Amino acid sequence: MKMKKIAVCVLSVLALSSISFGARVASDQQLVDSPIGVTTKGDSVGAGVPFEVRVNVIPKGPELGLFDENGNLYDTVVFDHGTKLAGSLPRSVVKKTVILQRADGYAFSATADGRAGTATYTGKFDVKSTLYNKATNTLTLEKLSSSTDENDDLVTMDTELNYIKGDREVSATDNQLRSEFNSVILAGTQAVGGQYVGTGTITASLTVK
Missing domain, CATH: 2.60.40 (Immunoglobulin-like)
Structure with missing residues:
Protein backbone atom coordinates (compact mmCIF):
# COMPACT_ATOMS: atom_id res chain seq x y z
CA MET A 1 0.00 0.00 0.00
CA LYS A 2 2.86 2.33 0.86
CA MET A 3 4.54 1.69 -2.51
CA LYS A 4 1.24 2.38 -4.26
CA LYS A 5 0.97 5.77 -2.56
CA ILE A 6 4.54 6.60 -3.58
CA ALA A 7 3.77 5.66 -7.20
CA VAL A 8 0.68 7.89 -7.18
CA CYS A 9 2.74 10.79 -5.80
CA VAL A 10 5.40 10.33 -8.49
CA LEU A 11 2.76 10.32 -11.23
CA SER A 12 1.21 13.48 -9.77
CA VAL A 13 4.58 15.24 -9.77
CA LEU A 14 5.21 14.20 -13.37
CA ALA A 15 1.77 15.49 -14.39
CA LEU A 16 2.40 18.83 -12.71
CA SER A 17 5.82 19.03 -14.36
CA SER A 18 4.32 18.46 -17.78
CA ILE A 19 1.89 21.31 -17.13
CA SER A 20 4.56 23.65 -15.78
CA PHE A 21 7.08 22.83 -18.48
CA GLY A 22 4.67 22.19 -21.34
CA ALA A 23 5.11 22.95 -25.03
CA ARG A 24 5.84 26.53 -26.03
CA VAL A 25 2.68 28.41 -27.03
CA ALA A 26 2.63 30.68 -30.09
CA SER A 27 2.37 34.42 -29.42
CA ASP A 28 -0.77 36.32 -30.44
CA GLN A 29 1.15 39.61 -30.81
CA GLN A 30 3.23 41.16 -33.57
CA LEU A 31 7.04 40.85 -33.69
CA VAL A 32 7.39 38.80 -30.50
CA ASP A 33 8.14 35.22 -31.58
CA SER A 34 11.02 34.03 -33.75
CA PRO A 35 11.40 30.50 -35.13
CA ILE A 36 15.16 30.66 -34.55
CA GLY A 37 16.20 28.08 -31.96
CA VAL A 38 12.72 26.59 -31.61
CA THR A 39 13.36 22.92 -32.37
CA THR A 40 11.49 20.98 -29.68
CA LYS A 41 8.63 18.87 -30.96
CA GLY A 42 5.30 20.44 -30.05
CA ASP A 43 6.65 23.98 -29.57
CA SER A 44 4.82 26.68 -31.54
CA VAL A 45 5.65 30.21 -32.67
CA GLY A 46 3.42 32.75 -34.37
CA ALA A 47 2.01 36.24 -34.51
CA GLY A 48 -1.36 37.93 -34.15
CA VAL A 49 -3.03 41.22 -34.96
CA PRO A 50 -6.25 42.69 -33.53
CA PHE A 51 -9.28 43.11 -35.78
CA GLU A 52 -12.69 44.69 -35.60
CA VAL A 53 -15.75 44.87 -37.84
CA ARG A 54 -17.67 48.13 -37.99
CA VAL A 55 -20.20 50.03 -40.10
CA ASN A 56 -21.56 53.58 -39.86
CA VAL A 57 -24.93 54.39 -41.46
CA ILE A 58 -25.83 57.94 -42.53
CA PRO A 59 -29.17 59.41 -43.69
CA LYS A 60 -29.74 60.14 -47.37
CA GLY A 61 -30.07 63.73 -48.56
CA PRO A 62 -28.92 66.28 -51.17
CA GLU A 63 -25.69 67.10 -49.31
Missing part, protein backbone atom coordinates in the same frame (compact mmCIF):
# COMPACT_ATOMS: atom_id res chain seq x y z
CA LEU A 64 -22.44 66.50 -51.18
CA GLY A 65 -19.83 64.06 -49.95
CA LEU A 66 -16.73 62.24 -51.12
CA PHE A 67 -17.27 58.49 -51.51
CA ASP A 68 -15.23 55.47 -52.54
CA GLU A 69 -16.12 53.24 -55.49
CA ASN A 70 -18.21 50.98 -53.23
CA GLY A 71 -20.47 53.83 -52.12
CA ASN A 72 -18.83 54.31 -48.72
CA LEU A 73 -18.48 57.86 -47.42
CA TYR A 74 -14.84 58.65 -46.71
CA ASP A 75 -13.90 59.66 -43.19
CA THR A 76 -10.23 59.92 -44.13
CA VAL A 77 -8.59 58.87 -47.38
CA VAL A 78 -5.67 56.77 -46.15
CA PHE A 79 -2.85 55.84 -48.53
CA ASP A 80 -1.20 53.11 -46.46
CA HIS A 81 2.04 51.81 -47.98
CA GLY A 82 2.45 49.30 -45.17
CA THR A 83 5.69 48.54 -43.36
CA LYS A 84 8.94 48.68 -45.33
CA LEU A 85 12.51 47.75 -44.46
CA ALA A 86 14.85 50.71 -43.89
CA GLY A 87 17.30 51.62 -46.63
CA SER A 88 16.52 51.84 -50.33
CA LEU A 89 12.77 51.39 -50.77
CA PRO A 90 11.09 49.55 -53.66
CA ARG A 91 8.50 51.33 -55.80
CA SER A 92 5.13 51.38 -54.05
CA VAL A 93 1.80 52.60 -55.43
CA VAL A 94 -1.47 52.97 -53.50
CA LYS A 95 -4.55 53.96 -55.52
CA LYS A 96 -7.80 55.45 -54.23
CA THR A 97 -10.90 56.36 -56.22
CA VAL A 98 -12.64 59.49 -54.90
CA ILE A 99 -16.17 60.33 -56.06
CA LEU A 100 -18.12 63.53 -55.44
CA GLN A 101 -21.85 62.86 -55.27
CA ARG A 102 -25.03 63.67 -53.39
CA ALA A 103 -25.84 61.43 -50.47
CA ASP A 104 -29.21 60.60 -52.07
CA GLY A 105 -27.58 59.61 -55.38
CA TYR A 106 -29.65 62.01 -57.49
CA ALA A 107 -28.20 64.19 -60.23
CA PHE A 108 -26.35 67.26 -58.98
CA SER A 109 -29.00 69.58 -60.48
CA ALA A 110 -32.02 67.61 -59.21
CA THR A 111 -34.50 68.86 -56.63
CA ALA A 112 -34.72 67.31 -53.16
CA ASP A 113 -37.24 64.75 -54.43
CA GLY A 114 -35.09 63.83 -57.44
CA ARG A 115 -36.81 65.80 -60.20
CA ALA A 116 -34.40 66.69 -62.99
CA GLY A 117 -32.92 70.18 -63.03
CA THR A 118 -31.23 72.21 -65.75
CA ALA A 119 -28.10 73.61 -64.09
CA THR A 120 -24.73 72.66 -65.56
CA TYR A 121 -21.37 72.96 -63.86
CA THR A 122 -17.64 72.81 -64.11
CA GLY A 123 -16.16 70.43 -61.58
CA LYS A 124 -12.67 69.87 -60.24
CA PHE A 125 -10.62 68.13 -57.57
CA ASP A 126 -7.89 69.76 -55.54
CA VAL A 127 -5.38 68.96 -52.79
CA LYS A 128 -4.87 71.40 -49.93
CA SER A 129 -1.70 70.81 -47.95
CA THR A 130 1.35 72.84 -46.97
CA LEU A 131 3.36 69.67 -47.68
CA TYR A 132 2.15 69.35 -51.28
CA ASN A 133 3.84 70.96 -54.30
CA LYS A 134 1.24 71.15 -57.07
CA ALA A 135 3.83 71.98 -59.72
CA THR A 136 5.76 68.74 -59.14
CA ASN A 137 2.98 66.61 -57.56
CA THR A 138 5.35 66.06 -54.62
CA LEU A 139 3.96 65.34 -51.16
CA THR A 140 6.62 65.53 -48.45
CA LEU A 141 6.17 63.08 -45.59
CA GLU A 142 7.59 63.99 -42.19
CA LYS A 143 9.04 61.44 -39.79
CA LEU A 144 7.02 61.38 -36.59
CA SER A 145 8.62 62.73 -33.39
CA SER A 146 10.32 65.43 -35.50
CA SER A 147 13.64 63.61 -35.35
CA THR A 148 16.61 65.13 -37.17
CA ASP A 149 19.60 63.74 -39.02
CA GLU A 150 23.30 64.36 -38.36
CA ASN A 151 22.97 67.84 -39.91
CA ASP A 152 20.05 68.68 -37.61
CA ASP A 153 17.67 68.66 -40.59
CA LEU A 154 14.13 67.33 -40.24
CA VAL A 155 13.90 63.75 -41.54
CA THR A 156 11.48 63.69 -44.48
CA MET A 157 10.53 61.54 -47.45
CA ASP A 158 9.42 62.86 -50.84
CA THR A 159 6.54 60.99 -52.48
CA GLU A 160 4.23 61.68 -55.41
CA LEU A 161 0.48 62.32 -55.20
CA ASN A 162 -1.07 62.31 -58.66
CA TYR A 163 -4.66 62.99 -59.72
CA ILE A 164 -6.66 64.53 -62.59
CA LYS A 165 -6.35 68.31 -62.38
CA GLY A 166 -8.28 71.07 -64.10
CA ASP A 167 -11.95 71.83 -64.75
CA ARG A 168 -14.29 69.24 -66.23
CA GLU A 169 -17.74 69.63 -67.74
CA VAL A 170 -20.62 68.37 -65.59
CA SER A 171 -24.04 68.07 -67.22
CA ALA A 172 -27.47 68.54 -65.61
CA THR A 173 -27.98 64.77 -65.47
CA ASP A 174 -24.58 63.83 -64.05
CA ASN A 175 -24.65 62.48 -60.51
CA GLN A 176 -20.94 61.83 -60.01
CA LEU A 177 -17.58 63.52 -60.45
CA ARG A 178 -14.70 61.12 -59.90
CA SER A 179 -10.92 61.00 -59.88
CA GLU A 180 -8.26 58.43 -59.08
CA PHE A 181 -5.54 59.49 -56.66
CA ASN A 182 -2.21 57.66 -56.78
CA SER A 183 0.27 57.86 -53.92
CA VAL A 184 3.69 56.78 -55.17
CA ILE A 185 6.96 56.04 -53.39
CA LEU A 186 9.63 55.97 -56.07
CA ALA A 187 12.06 53.07 -56.25
CA GLY A 188 15.36 53.91 -54.57
CA THR A 189 13.86 56.35 -52.06
CA GLN A 190 16.10 56.30 -48.98
CA ALA A 191 14.55 55.99 -45.53
CA VAL A 192 15.68 55.34 -41.98
CA GLY A 193 13.48 53.53 -39.46
CA GLY A 194 10.36 55.31 -38.26
CA GLN A 195 6.86 56.30 -39.32
CA TYR A 196 6.42 58.95 -42.01
CA VAL A 197 3.19 60.88 -42.45
CA GLY A 198 1.95 63.55 -44.84
CA THR A 199 -1.48 65.11 -44.34
CA GLY A 200 -3.84 67.43 -46.15
CA THR A 201 -7.37 67.65 -47.53
CA ILE A 202 -8.75 66.33 -50.80
CA THR A 203 -11.53 68.60 -52.07
CA ALA A 204 -13.99 68.53 -54.95
CA SER A 205 -16.19 71.40 -56.09
CA LEU A 206 -18.91 72.29 -58.59
CA THR A 207 -19.27 75.75 -60.12
CA VAL A 208 -22.49 76.68 -61.90
CA LYS A 209 -21.90 77.72 -65.52
Whole structure:
Protein backbone atom coordinates (compact mmCIF):
# COMPACT_ATOMS: atom_id res chain seq x y z
CA MET A 1 0.00 0.00 0.00
CA LYS A 2 2.86 2.33 0.86
CA MET A 3 4.54 1.69 -2.51
CA LYS A 4 1.24 2.38 -4.26
CA LYS A 5 0.97 5.77 -2.56
CA ILE A 6 4.54 6.60 -3.58
CA ALA A 7 3.77 5.66 -7.20
CA VAL A 8 0.68 7.89 -7.18
CA CYS A 9 2.74 10.79 -5.80
CA VAL A 10 5.40 10.33 -8.49
CA LEU A 11 2.76 10.32 -11.23
CA SER A 12 1.21 13.48 -9.77
CA VAL A 13 4.58 15.24 -9.77
CA LEU A 14 5.21 14.20 -13.37
CA ALA A 15 1.77 15.49 -14.39
CA LEU A 16 2.40 18.83 -12.71
CA SER A 17 5.82 19.03 -14.36
CA SER A 18 4.32 18.46 -17.78
CA ILE A 19 1.89 21.31 -17.13
CA SER A 20 4.56 23.65 -15.78
CA PHE A 21 7.08 22.83 -18.48
CA GLY A 22 4.67 22.19 -21.34
CA ALA A 23 5.11 22.95 -25.03
CA ARG A 24 5.84 26.53 -26.03
CA VAL A 25 2.68 28.41 -27.03
CA ALA A 26 2.63 30.68 -30.09
CA SER A 27 2.37 34.42 -29.42
CA ASP A 28 -0.77 36.32 -30.44
CA GLN A 29 1.15 39.61 -30.81
CA GLN A 30 3.23 41.16 -33.57
CA LEU A 31 7.04 40.85 -33.69
CA VAL A 32 7.39 38.80 -30.50
CA ASP A 33 8.14 35.22 -31.58
CA SER A 34 11.02 34.03 -33.75
CA PRO A 35 11.40 30.50 -35.13
CA ILE A 36 15.16 30.66 -34.55
CA GLY A 37 16.20 28.08 -31.96
CA VAL A 38 12.72 26.59 -31.61
CA THR A 39 13.36 22.92 -32.37
CA THR A 40 11.49 20.98 -29.68
CA LYS A 41 8.63 18.87 -30.96
CA GLY A 42 5.30 20.44 -30.05
CA ASP A 43 6.65 23.98 -29.57
CA SER A 44 4.82 26.68 -31.54
CA VAL A 45 5.65 30.21 -32.67
CA GLY A 46 3.42 32.75 -34.37
CA ALA A 47 2.01 36.24 -34.51
CA GLY A 48 -1.36 37.93 -34.15
CA VAL A 49 -3.03 41.22 -34.96
CA PRO A 50 -6.25 42.69 -33.53
CA PHE A 51 -9.28 43.11 -35.78
CA GLU A 52 -12.69 44.69 -35.60
CA VAL A 53 -15.75 44.87 -37.84
CA ARG A 54 -17.67 48.13 -37.99
CA VAL A 55 -20.20 50.03 -40.10
CA ASN A 56 -21.56 53.58 -39.86
CA VAL A 57 -24.93 54.39 -41.46
CA ILE A 58 -25.83 57.94 -42.53
CA PRO A 59 -29.17 59.41 -43.69
CA LYS A 60 -29.74 60.14 -47.37
CA GLY A 61 -30.07 63.73 -48.56
CA PRO A 62 -28.92 66.28 -51.17
CA GLU A 63 -25.69 67.10 -49.31
CA LEU A 64 -22.44 66.50 -51.18
CA GLY A 65 -19.83 64.06 -49.95
CA LEU A 66 -16.73 62.24 -51.12
CA PHE A 67 -17.27 58.49 -51.51
CA ASP A 68 -15.23 55.47 -52.54
CA GLU A 69 -16.12 53.24 -55.49
CA ASN A 70 -18.21 50.98 -53.23
CA GLY A 71 -20.47 53.83 -52.12
CA ASN A 72 -18.83 54.31 -48.72
CA LEU A 73 -18.48 57.86 -47.42
CA TYR A 74 -14.84 58.65 -46.71
CA ASP A 75 -13.90 59.66 -43.19
CA THR A 76 -10.23 59.92 -44.13
CA VAL A 77 -8.59 58.87 -47.38
CA VAL A 78 -5.67 56.77 -46.15
CA PHE A 79 -2.85 55.84 -48.53
CA ASP A 80 -1.20 53.11 -46.46
CA HIS A 81 2.04 51.81 -47.98
CA GLY A 82 2.45 49.30 -45.17
CA THR A 83 5.69 48.54 -43.36
CA LYS A 84 8.94 48.68 -45.33
CA LEU A 85 12.51 47.75 -44.46
CA ALA A 86 14.85 50.71 -43.89
CA GLY A 87 17.30 51.62 -46.63
CA SER A 88 16.52 51.84 -50.33
CA LEU A 89 12.77 51.39 -50.77
CA PRO A 90 11.09 49.55 -53.66
CA ARG A 91 8.50 51.33 -55.80
CA SER A 92 5.13 51.38 -54.05
CA VAL A 93 1.80 52.60 -55.43
CA VAL A 94 -1.47 52.97 -53.50
CA LYS A 95 -4.55 53.96 -55.52
CA LYS A 96 -7.80 55.45 -54.23
CA THR A 97 -10.90 56.36 -56.22
CA VAL A 98 -12.64 59.49 -54.90
CA ILE A 99 -16.17 60.33 -56.06
CA LEU A 100 -18.12 63.53 -55.44
CA GLN A 101 -21.85 62.86 -55.27
CA ARG A 102 -25.03 63.67 -53.39
CA ALA A 103 -25.84 61.43 -50.47
CA ASP A 104 -29.21 60.60 -52.07
CA GLY A 105 -27.58 59.61 -55.38
CA TYR A 106 -29.65 62.01 -57.49
CA ALA A 107 -28.20 64.19 -60.23
CA PHE A 108 -26.35 67.26 -58.98
CA SER A 109 -29.00 69.58 -60.48
CA ALA A 110 -32.02 67.61 -59.21
CA THR A 111 -34.50 68.86 -56.63
CA ALA A 112 -34.72 67.31 -53.16
CA ASP A 113 -37.24 64.75 -54.43
CA GLY A 114 -35.09 63.83 -57.44
CA ARG A 115 -36.81 65.80 -60.20
CA ALA A 116 -34.40 66.69 -62.99
CA GLY A 117 -32.92 70.18 -63.03
CA THR A 118 -31.23 72.21 -65.75
CA ALA A 119 -28.10 73.61 -64.09
CA THR A 120 -24.73 72.66 -65.56
CA TYR A 121 -21.37 72.96 -63.86
CA THR A 122 -17.64 72.81 -64.11
CA GLY A 123 -16.16 70.43 -61.58
CA LYS A 124 -12.67 69.87 -60.24
CA PHE A 125 -10.62 68.13 -57.57
CA ASP A 126 -7.89 69.76 -55.54
CA VAL A 127 -5.38 68.96 -52.79
CA LYS A 128 -4.87 71.40 -49.93
CA SER A 129 -1.70 70.81 -47.95
CA THR A 130 1.35 72.84 -46.97
CA LEU A 131 3.36 69.67 -47.68
CA TYR A 132 2.15 69.35 -51.28
CA ASN A 133 3.84 70.96 -54.30
CA LYS A 134 1.24 71.15 -57.07
CA ALA A 135 3.83 71.98 -59.72
CA THR A 136 5.76 68.74 -59.14
CA ASN A 137 2.98 66.61 -57.56
CA THR A 138 5.35 66.06 -54.62
CA LEU A 139 3.96 65.34 -51.16
CA THR A 140 6.62 65.53 -48.45
CA LEU A 141 6.17 63.08 -45.59
CA GLU A 142 7.59 63.99 -42.19
CA LYS A 143 9.04 61.44 -39.79
CA LEU A 144 7.02 61.38 -36.59
CA SER A 145 8.62 62.73 -33.39
CA SER A 146 10.32 65.43 -35.50
CA SER A 147 13.64 63.61 -35.35
CA THR A 148 16.61 65.13 -37.17
CA ASP A 149 19.60 63.74 -39.02
CA GLU A 150 23.30 64.36 -38.36
CA ASN A 151 22.97 67.84 -39.91
CA ASP A 152 20.05 68.68 -37.61
CA ASP A 153 17.67 68.66 -40.59
CA LEU A 154 14.13 67.33 -40.24
CA VAL A 155 13.90 63.75 -41.54
CA THR A 156 11.48 63.69 -44.48
CA MET A 157 10.53 61.54 -47.45
CA ASP A 158 9.42 62.86 -50.84
CA THR A 159 6.54 60.99 -52.48
CA GLU A 160 4.23 61.68 -55.41
CA LEU A 161 0.48 62.32 -55.20
CA ASN A 162 -1.07 62.31 -58.66
CA TYR A 163 -4.66 62.99 -59.72
CA ILE A 164 -6.66 64.53 -62.59
CA LYS A 165 -6.35 68.31 -62.38
CA GLY A 166 -8.28 71.07 -64.10
CA ASP A 167 -11.95 71.83 -64.75
CA ARG A 168 -14.29 69.24 -66.23
CA GLU A 169 -17.74 69.63 -67.74
CA VAL A 170 -20.62 68.37 -65.59
CA SER A 171 -24.04 68.07 -67.22
CA ALA A 172 -27.47 68.54 -65.61
CA THR A 173 -27.98 64.77 -65.47
CA ASP A 174 -24.58 63.83 -64.05
CA ASN A 175 -24.65 62.48 -60.51
CA GLN A 176 -20.94 61.83 -60.01
CA LEU A 177 -17.58 63.52 -60.45
CA ARG A 178 -14.70 61.12 -59.90
CA SER A 179 -10.92 61.00 -59.88
CA GLU A 180 -8.26 58.43 -59.08
CA PHE A 181 -5.54 59.49 -56.66
CA ASN A 182 -2.21 57.66 -56.78
CA SER A 183 0.27 57.86 -53.92
CA VAL A 184 3.69 56.78 -55.17
CA ILE A 185 6.96 56.04 -53.39
CA LEU A 186 9.63 55.97 -56.07
CA ALA A 187 12.06 53.07 -56.25
CA GLY A 188 15.36 53.91 -54.57
CA THR A 189 13.86 56.35 -52.06
CA GLN A 190 16.10 56.30 -48.98
CA ALA A 191 14.55 55.99 -45.53
CA VAL A 192 15.68 55.34 -41.98
CA GLY A 193 13.48 53.53 -39.46
CA GLY A 194 10.36 55.31 -38.26
CA GLN A 195 6.86 56.30 -39.32
CA TYR A 196 6.42 58.95 -42.01
CA VAL A 197 3.19 60.88 -42.45
CA GLY A 198 1.95 63.55 -44.84
CA THR A 199 -1.48 65.11 -44.34
CA GLY A 200 -3.84 67.43 -46.15
CA THR A 201 -7.37 67.65 -47.53
CA ILE A 202 -8.75 66.33 -50.80
CA THR A 203 -11.53 68.60 -52.07
CA ALA A 204 -13.99 68.53 -54.95
CA SER A 205 -16.19 71.40 -56.09
CA LEU A 206 -18.91 72.29 -58.59
CA THR A 207 -19.27 75.75 -60.12
CA VAL A 208 -22.49 76.68 -61.90
CA LYS A 209 -21.90 77.72 -65.52
